[in-house]
Amino acid sequence: REDGARALIAATGAILVHPYDDLAVMAGQGTAAVELLTQVPDLDLILCPVGGGGLLSGTAVAAKTLKPAIRVIGVEPAGADDAARSFRAGRILPSLKPATIADGLRSALGERPFAEIRRLVDDITTVSDEAIVRAMRQLWEVMKIIVEPSGAVPYAALLEDAPQLRGLRIGLILSGGNLDLERLPWSAGAPPP
16 A cells, blocks of 8 residues: 555655655644633543544644643444554554554554654553443434444444443544444444454
């Protein structure tokens, strides 16, 4: 894919905009946190999905700029836990055969996002695919919020860690609604993750 992009750039003079390992993209993704804190300024914590790290790093930069005491926690699937492992190791570790229903979070961490994640994010936690499906289904059926598995991971973490989070004002970044309706994870004919 990257070789193809380089060939296109060489042939046409196009400009590559990386989907998450780009400072401008990270800043743009951080506007979700700006919007959230503008509407609900007294939050204690933001839970945010993490795959390549652009959304989480942008969220952390924006949130901590506006409210330095706020906690920002990244959430990723247990079957694609390279961000959590990297965060604990203090360096980027490879993504080892990610296997999760949350396909939007299978990408490896970018270097630029990881630098900001190390500097500003308070923790990265993981959730099971089963928890993601439960959260996604509740978002769809009860709250009428259409969200893909990758976007449901913060809510899955909230549901799993509810006792430890009691009393906190928590904002969730629920991102992405890309899902083939024929592949809903709770449908009888849905393929396994």
